[in-house]
Amino acid sequence: xxxxxxxxxxxxxxxxxxxxxxxxxxxxxxxxxxxxxxxxxxxxxxxxxxxxxxxxxxxxxxxxxxxxxxxxxxxxxxxxxxxxxxxxxxxxxxxxxxxxxxxxxxxxxxxxxxxxxxxxxxxxxxxxxxxxxxxxxxxxxxxxxxxxxxxxxxxxxxxxxxxxxxxxxxxxxxxxxxxxxxxxxxxxxxxxxxxxxxxxxxxxxxxxxxxxxxxxxxxxxxxxxxxxxxxxxxxxxxxxxxxxxxxxxxxxxxxxxxxxxxxxxxxxxxxxxxxxxxxxxxxxxxxxxxxxxxxxxxxxxxxxxxxxxxxxxxxxxxxxxxxxxxxxxxxxxxxxxxxxxxxxxxxxxxxxxxxxxxxxxxxxxxxxxxxxxx
Amino acid sequence: xxxxxxxxxxxxxxxxxxxxxxxxxxxxxxxxxxxxxxxxxxxxxxxxxxxxxxxxxxxxxxxxxxxxxxxxxxxxxxxxxxxxxxxxxxxxxxxxxxxxxxxxxxxxxxxxxxxxxxxxxxxxxxxxxxxxxxxxxxxxxxxxxxxxxxxxxxxxxxxxxxxxxxxxxxxxxxxxxxxxxxxxxxxxxxxxxxxxxxxxxxxxxxxxxxxxxxxxxxxxxxxxxxxxxxxxxxxxxxxxxxxxxxxxxxxxxxxxxxxxxxxxxxxxxxxxxxxxxxx
Amino acid sequence: xxxxxxxxxxxxxxxxxxxxxxxxxxxxxxxxxxxxxxxxxxxxxxxxxxxxxxxxxxxxxxxxxxxxxxxxxxxxxxxxxxxxxxxxxxxxxxxxxxxxxxxxxxxxxxxxxxxxxxxxxxxxxxxxxxxxxxxxxxxxxxxxxxxxxxxxxxxxxxxxxxxxxxxxxxxxxxxxxxxxxxxxxxxxxxxxxxxxxxxxxxxxxxxxxxxxxxxxxxxxxxxxxxxxxxxxxxxxxxxxxxxxxxxxxxxxxxxxxxxxxxxxxxxxxxx
Numbered sequence: 001x002x003x004x005x006x007x008x009x010x011x012x013x014x015x016x017x018x019x020x021x022x023x024x025x026x027x028x029x030x031x032x033x034x035x036x037x038x039x040x041x042x043x044x045x046x047x048x049x050x051x052x053x054x055x056x057x058x059x060x061x062x063x064x065x066x067x068x069x070x071x072x073x074x075x076x077x078x079x080x081x082x083x084x085x086x087x088x089x090x091x092x093x094x095x096x097x098x099x100x101x102x103x104x105x106x107x108x109x110x111x112x113x114x115x116x117x118x119x120x121x122x123x124x125x126x127x128x129x130x131x132x133x134x135x136x137x138x139x140x141x142x143x144x145x146x147x148x149x150x151x152x153x154x155x156x157x158x159x160x161x162x163x164x165x166x167x168x169x170x171x172x173x174x175x176x177x178x179x180x181x182x183x184x185x186x187x188x189x190x191x192x193x194x195x196x197x198x199x200x201x202x203x204x205x206x207x208x209x210x211x212x213x214x215x216x217x218x219x220x221x222x223x224x225x226x227x228x229x230x231x232x233x234x235x236x237x238x239x240x241x242x243x244x245x246x247x248x249x250x251x252x253x254x255x256x257x258x259x260x261x262x263x264x265x266x267x268x269x270x271x272x273x274x275x276x277x278x279x280x281x282x283x284x285x286x287x288x289x290x291x292x293x294x295x296x297x298x299x300x301x302x303x304x305x306x307x308x309x310x311x312x313x314x315x316x317x318x319x320x321x322x323x324x325x326x327x328x329x330x331x332x333x334x335x336x337x338x339x340x341x342x343x344x345x346x347x348x349x350x351x352x353x354x355x356x357x358x359x360x361x362x363x364x365x366x367x368x369x370x371x372x373x374x
Numbered sequence: 375x376x377x378x379x380x381x382x383x384x385x386x387x388x389x390x391x392x393x394x395x396x397x398x399x400x401x402x403x404x405x406x407x408x409x410x411x412x413x414x415x416x417x418x419x420x421x422x423x424x425x426x427x428x429x430x431x432x433x434x435x436x437x438x439x440x441x442x443x444x445x446x447x448x449x450x451x452x453x454x455x456x457x458x459x460x461x462x463x464x465x466x467x468x469x470x471x472x473x474x475x476x477x478x479x480x481x482x483x484x485x486x487x488x489x490x491x492x493x494x495x496x497x498x499x500x501x502x503x504x505x506x507x508x509x510x511x512x513x514x515x516x517x518x519x520x521x522x523x524x525x526x527x528x529x530x531x532x533x534x535x536x537x538x539x540x541x542x543x544x545x546x547x548x549x550x551x552x553x554x555x556x557x558x559x560x561x562x563x564x565x566x567x568x569x570x571x572x573x574x575x576x577x578x579x580x581x582x583x584x585x586x587x588x589x590x591x592x593x594x595x596x597x598x599x600x601x602x603x604x605x606x607x608x609x610x611x612x613x614x615x616x617x618x619x620x621x622x623x624x625x626x627x628x629x630x631x632x633x634x635x636x637x638x639x640x641x642x643x644x645x646x647x648x649x650x651x652x653x
Numbered sequence: 654x655x656x657x658x659x660x661x662x663x664x665x666x667x668x669x670x671x672x673x674x675x676x677x678x679x680x681x682x683x684x685x686x687x688x689x690x691x692x693x694x695x696x697x698x699x700x701x702x703x704x705x706x707x708x709x710x711x712x713x714x715x716x717x718x719x720x721x722x723x724x725x726x727x728x729x730x731x732x733x734x735x736x737x738x739x740x741x742x743x744x745x746x747x748x749x750x751x752x753x754x755x756x757x758x759x760x761x762x763x764x765x766x767x768x769x770x771x772x773x774x775x776x777x778x779x780x781x782x783x784x785x786x787x788x789x790x791x792x793x794x795x796x797x798x799x800x801x802x803x804x805x806x807x808x809x810x811x812x813x814x815x816x817x818x819x820x821x822x823x824x825x826x827x828x829x830x831x832x833x834x835x836x837x838x839x840x841x842x843x844x845x846x847x848x849x850x851x852x853x854x855x856x857x858x859x860x861x862x863x864x865x866x867x868x869x870x871x872x873x874x875x876x877x878x879x880x881x882x883x884x885x886x887x888x889x890x891x892x893x894x895x896x897x898x899x900x901x902x903x904x905x906x907x908x909x910x911x912x913x914x915x916x917x918x919x920x921x922x923x924x
Contacts (some may be wrong), residue, residue, distance in 0.1 A: 628822015
């Protein structure tokens with residue numbers, strides 16, 4: 001982790017216990033200057049705790065927090081060079097929009113002739129210039145969200161902490177704000193540490209995603225890596241939709257696993273595995289994304305491997321269509337394998353139609369199947 | 375039942391214009407009662423004196439209630455509701471006990487004198503403790519501090535923790551957070567609490583009678599009490615009551631206005647009166 | 654908030670503790686001196702006798718007064734409920750001109766000095782010619798009963814009204830959708846929802862009525878209530894017997910309040 005030279009935030013063995021409950025279990029993490037890092041996780045995974053420790057609202061039980069190389073663990077929030085955008089915005093109800101945005105500058109005793117222009121600039125940046133004199137409660141949710149943002153960035157923090165900032169907005173507004181936030185971050189060059197439980201949001205906006213589970217970082221990497229190369233069943237399941245097949249490892253190189261079939265195990269090829277892959281004989285899971293599955297309307301002979309299709313081999317398994325769900329731009333086909341495991345495949349509406357009860361062949365390129373452990 | 379409430383107050387107003395002739399009530403309208411009320415030194419002076427006592431009680435109650443409300447709202451982690459209940463329970467538990475307890479404490483043979491003497495601090499019992507304005511103020515403060523605390527606690531408790539955190543995140547120290555965020559947000563509760571303390575202590579007549587002792591320490595309610603109960607001059611008593619009622623309503627109205635300016639939409643209570651709903 | 658073991662916070666706790674002590678110390682003194690072994694209340698405290706409770710148990714005039722207080726409180730509760738509950742429904746469900754003013758008016762006895770309400774009611778009953786002793790000895794006097802009822806109705810009305818405001822009317826719609834008629838809906842759905850508020854308000858009215866002095870003072874006829882009887886004793890001088898009586902009153906009030914707060918808590922759970 002210390003390999004990143006320009007790390008602006010470093011967490012070392014950060015632990016937070018509330019009584020006997022461990023909210024955060026010794027996480028270490030380095031955030032690069034200018035990076036958009038998303039801390040993703042289900043509720044109770046420790047993501048908000050991480051943010052609150054960095055901001056200084058809670059005290060760490062153990063571990064160190066370095067911001068710009070300075071250990072801030074002992075500093076109160078008002079002495080840390082970070083600002084926070086709160087989940088429910090936490091706008092001061094007794095102040096106008098302008099006074100809310102200027103609050104941090106006033107508290108830092110910035111000369112008042114500077115405050116006016118900087119507040120105006122920040123409000124323009126979030127397109128709220130005309131609303132400067134309004135009270136927060138007179139604004140819509142989206143507008144309040146922008147005020148919260150302006151109130152933080154006007155201080156030009158080194159790091160901006162965002163705690164589910166779009167959580168209270170409806171879907172359409174949320175999507176628009178995602179783009180806007182990302183643009184703002186690029187434009188200002190501020191490091192963002194962004195907490196969310198929405199995996200789609202994480203994938204859309206981030207440079208890197210830290211997926212948290214039970215107070216630990218389950219996997220840290222660029223969004224694409226988390227999606228394409230999940231390290232565990234939990235990651236595969238949490239990020240996007242996936243099909244999980246129980247398999248037994250038979251060979252590591254070339255990687256072959258077996259899937260249970262009615263007439264004995266069927267060999268299936270998977271993406272090349274690393275050195276830390278499970279050993280032969282291990283019971284693991286095969287994760288294949290729905291969009292990687294193809295459905296052929298005819299029953300194929302059982303077995304794996306017609307060589308030379310696409311990048312690598314093509315796995316083919318017989319299946320029976322159980323359900324067809326029309327979802328606008330795609331059709332979801334639920335098909336059951338011989339052992340009863342149901343897979344979901346995405347098809348285009350224009351694909352050759354299949355019907356419930358049809359015997360079909362499910363196929364996928366070997367390198368789209370990823371082995372994951374529990 | 376609304377009639378049973380409205381009619382008496384209305385009748386009080388009408389009665390204050392009636393004439394007392396040779397000790398019997400006549401229904402002739404007259405302004406004599408008000409003339410006498412404002413023409414004699416006694417009544418305006420007593421009203422002023424009562425307001426002075428009430429003001430002192432209000433200020434001291436506020437100074438006492440605010441820190442306790444603050445600690446209850448922000449510092450207490452466990453048994454918060456239980457502790458809050460403990461603070462306000464005395465409100466609903468025997469007014470009389472709370473008032474006369476001070477007689478036991480402050481009396482010439484009282485506990486305070488006894489303790490001071492046994493410790494050798496004084497030789498003879500102090501007689502200035504009881505039967506003084508200070509004793510009345512002390513007892514009334516004791517009685518109405520929980521009342522002052524109630525609305526202050528209610529508003530403080532409703533302030534989200536995130537507002538404090540946001541303020542500290544924006545470089546305000548705890549003291550400045552208190553001045554710029556907590557205090558302005560608590561204003562509606564402070565106004566309501568102070569209104570209670572002022573109105574109720576100004577209208578109190580038992581504590582002054584018990585602890586004030588001499589005539590100079592009598593409050594305006596004691597005048598009403600003696601006009602109705604001893605002198606049987608009901609029209610004049612009604613006039614004094616109407617003045618008290620008027621002052622109270624004006625105060626409630628002003629408090630309501632101040633409070634409306636200071637509340638920020640989060641609180642559904644429409645006016646200071648709504649805080650009077652027990653807990 | 655972290656960073657909390659510092660001087661400022663300590664000072665706050667000390668101040669809060671001191672105020673708490675200020676509120677309770679006088680009550681504690683009264684209770685301690687109810688077991689004081691001596692006939693005048695003086696320092697030092699000599700603990701260890703229950704004889705004043707014995708004296709209390711044989712003080713017929715105090716017991717009669719207590720009985721009158723009890724009757725008065727029960728009647729006040731009945732009146733306050735009978736008027737306050739329907740009143741709360743009217744406030745919650747109907748709009749009428751002057752609704753806001755009506756709410757304020759109902760609240761007035763709670764915030765106005767009791768003496769004003771007392772003399773206003775006295776004038777009223779005297780004007781309509783209802784004798785203060787009427788109804789005695791069956792009740793302590795109709796004027797005082799009606800007076801307590803009227804003054805305390807606001808407690809019931811505000812508590813039940815607050816509960817109704819939080820009550821989701823969709824439950825009633827669901828009930829009528831499921832074939833219940835209006836009465837069935839009221840008994841099966843609405844009443845259970847507001848019952849804790851009604852019971853809680855009833856207990857509160859009971860306690861407040863037991864303790865009421867200002868209104869009672871002006872409206873009482875021949876029979877003193879317990880606080881008035883005590884008031885009379887106090888004016889003659891404080892004896893340990895008064896402290897014993899005060900302790901009993903305190904205990905009964907406390908018990909009622911604890912019951913009341915439990916009901917309020919149950920209500921919160923059932924929300």
